[in-house]
Amino acid sequence: MDLQRLEGILSRYACQPADLIPVLQDIQDSYNYLPKDELKVVAERLHLPLAQVFSVATFFTMFSLVPKGKHVCKVCVGTTCHLKGGQRLAESLSNRLGVDIGYTTKDMNFTLETVACLGSCAQAPVMMIDDTYYARVTVDKVPKILKKYQ
Amino acid sequence: MGEVSFYINDLYTSAPVGTTLLEAVRSMDIEIPTLCHHPDLKSEGQCRLCLVEIGDWPQTRLVNSCTYPVEKGLKVQTHSENVLQARRLVLELLLARAPKAEIIQKLAAEHGISQSRFTSEDPEELCILCGLCVRTCRDIVGVSAIGMINRTPAKMVSTPFKEPSEVCIGCGSCAFVCPTGVITYTEKNGIRSIWGRDFELVACETCGSYIAPRASLEYWAKQTGDPVERYYICRNCR
Numbered sequence: 001m002d003l004q005r006l007e008g009i010l011s012r013y014a015c016q017p018a019d020l021i022p023v024l025q026d027i028q029d030s031y032n033y034l035p036k037d038e039l040k041v042v043a044e045r046l047h048l049p050l051a052q053v054f055s056v057a058t059f060f061t062m063f064s065l066v067p068k069g070k071h072v073c074k075v076c077v078g079t080t081c082h083l084k085g086g087q088r089l090a091e092s093l094s095n096r097l098g099v100d101i102g103y104t105t106k107d108m109n110f111t112l113e114t115v116a117c118l119g120s121c122a123q124a125p126v127m128m129i130d131d132t133y134y135a136r137v138t139v140d141k142v143p144k145i146l147k148k149y150q
Numbered sequence: 151m152g153e154v155s156f157y158i159n160d161l162y163t164s165a166p167v168g169t170t171l172l173e174a175v176r177s178m179d180i181e182i183p184t185l186c187h188h189p190d191l192k193s194e195g196q197c198r199l200c201l202v203e204i205g206d207w208p209q210t211r212l213v214n215s216c217t218y219p220v221e222k223g224l225k226v227q228t229h230s231e232n233v234l235q236a237r238r239l240v241l242e243l244l245l246a247r248a249p250k251a252e253i254i255q256k257l258a259a260e261h262g263i264s265q266s267r268f269t270s271e272d273p274e275e276l277c278i279l280c281g282l283c284v285r286t287c288r289d290i291v292g293v294s295a296i297g298m299i300n301r302t303p304a305k306m307v308s309t310p311f312k313e314p315s316e317v318c319i320g321c322g323s324c325a326f327v328c329p330t331g332v333i334t335y336t337e338k339n340g341i342r343s344i345w346g347r348d349f350e351l352v353a354c355e356t357c358g359s360y361i362a363p364r365a366s367l368e369y370w371a372k373q374t375g376d377p378v379e380r381y382y383i384c385r386n387c388r
Contacts, residue, residue: 036311049294049317051284054310058299 001037005030015045020056024063033067061113069104069111071149073097074128078117084124085138090114092139093127096146109150156224171215171226172200180228183237183257185244185329186280187216191289196280198240199257203227212236234261242266248275251330271303276332279305283324283333293317293369296324296345307333309345320349320363354384361385 009026013019023042027034034057043050057063075081075090090112094101097110104111120126123135134145155164158175165174170193175182185197193216202215204226212232227233241258246268248254258264281298284307288294295318299308309315320342325333335344342349342363349363361367361384371378 039310049288049297050310051287051294051297051315054308055297055299059301061301 001035001041003041006038006041010042010045015047017046017048020046020048020053021060024053024057028063031067032069033064036065061115067104067108069108071109071130072111072113074113074115074118075101076116076118076120076124076126076128077114078121080121081118081125086114086125089125089127089137089139089142092142093146096142110146154220154222156220156222156226158226159228160225165220167220169220171202171204171213171218171220174220175202175215175226175228182215182228183260184216185253185257185278186282188282188286188327191282191285193217194281194285197244197278199237199244201233201236201240203230203233237261238263242268244278246270248278248330248332249273251276251278251332253329253331254278276330277307278330279307280329281307282327282329283307286323286327291319291321291323292373293319295319314347315345318345318347319365319369320344320347321366321369352382354387355382356387357384359384 006027009023009030012026013023020042023046024034027038027042031038039053039057040050043053057065073093075086075093077086077090090101093112097105097112099105099110099112101112101114118126118128118133120133120135125137127134127137129145129149137145152167153164154167155162157163158178158180161178163174163178165177172182172184172187172193182200182202184200187193187200195214195217198214200215201212203210204213204218204224205211206225210227210232238261241254241261241263243266244254245258245263245266247270249270250273279298284297287296295315296307296309298305300306309318322335322342322344325335325344335342337351337360340351340353340360342351349365351360352362352364352367353359354361361381367381368378371381
């Protein structure tokens with residue numbers, strides 16, 4: 001376990017029980033997932049039962065207990081994007097990357113996810129890779145976008 | 151502490167401030183069915199069977215009586231048509247969630263429901279996710295060995311990482327408190343197995359019958375400050 005890295009995250013907080021979600025978010029950002037041993041340390045340092053930490057870690061979809069890829073690709077399948085072909089876009093990405101939705105490619109480069117809404121319905125269908133939005137994505141635009149991250 | 155006066159089924163009554171409607175109603179010997187309520191635990195309103203109707207007609211609404219505190223002049227109906235209809239719906243939903251749970255089958259039958267109109271995801275399911283076990287482990291036992299994990303529809307009660315919990319003391323309170331009997335444990339040759347972990351049971355030094363797991367006795371000794379040897383004699387022999 002990389003204790004130094006974890007201490008670096010924990011040192012930014014007062015280690016109150018209420019800091020749980022921000023701490024987990026920072027760990028997720030830094031490690032790309034929530035490692036088991038780190039969660040145990042977090043529970044101890046934040047004076048929380050491990051059961052509660054695990055409960056929070058499994059409740060939110062932004063947290064993952066298995067390593068995510070270097071880039072996380074979120075395809076919106078909310079109402080508007082659904083009507084504009086969000087599902088087809090997700091399937092196209094799934095075929096092109098060779099992974100099922102919710103999984104990570106073998107080279108750990110991409111994790112493909114679907115989300116309920118990215119809040120940009122006017123530009124449907126929308127997808128997001130890491131922190132970048134891609135608006136009005138059609139299936140034929142997919143290879144060009146993916147190339148930037150490969 | 152002050153008292154507040156209100157009406158239950160048009161009867162004028164009073165209760166101390168902070169009493170929940172459920173407690174007030176039950177103190178009048180009016181029966182409201184509940185699954186997730188326990189007198190020693192703070193209610194969370196999970197099972198929604200204790201619904202009552204409050205307010206003046208036609209501005210009435212349904213609330214959980216187990217979480218709603220008494221209010222001055224409040225008008226409460228415990229068995230109005232609205233309440234019974236809502237309660238039947240809740241029972242149908244619970245029946246679809248946990249078709250095998252005997253207590254739900256019994257309650258449903260009492261309310262005239264033999265079959266749920268909703269499809270059941272798992273016909274073998276027993277758990278209604280009332281969280282009574284989680285609350286007991288956290289608030290009464292004080293170890294928090296189990297918790298709710300995932301989100302619906304995959305939500306379930308589990309130990310962290312679905313592995314045997316390090317903090318569990320094997321006391322079996324979760325199994326005892328569970329209304330539908332979904333949490334089980336086995337006792338064989340002086341070993342209690344619960345939540346995937348084996349606990350050595352301590353036999354009474356006088357009569358030889360098993361008292362509780364060693365981990366539980368040690369935990370109680372630590373909590374009370376008594377020497378642990380004191381717990382090695384069962385309650386009957388003390």
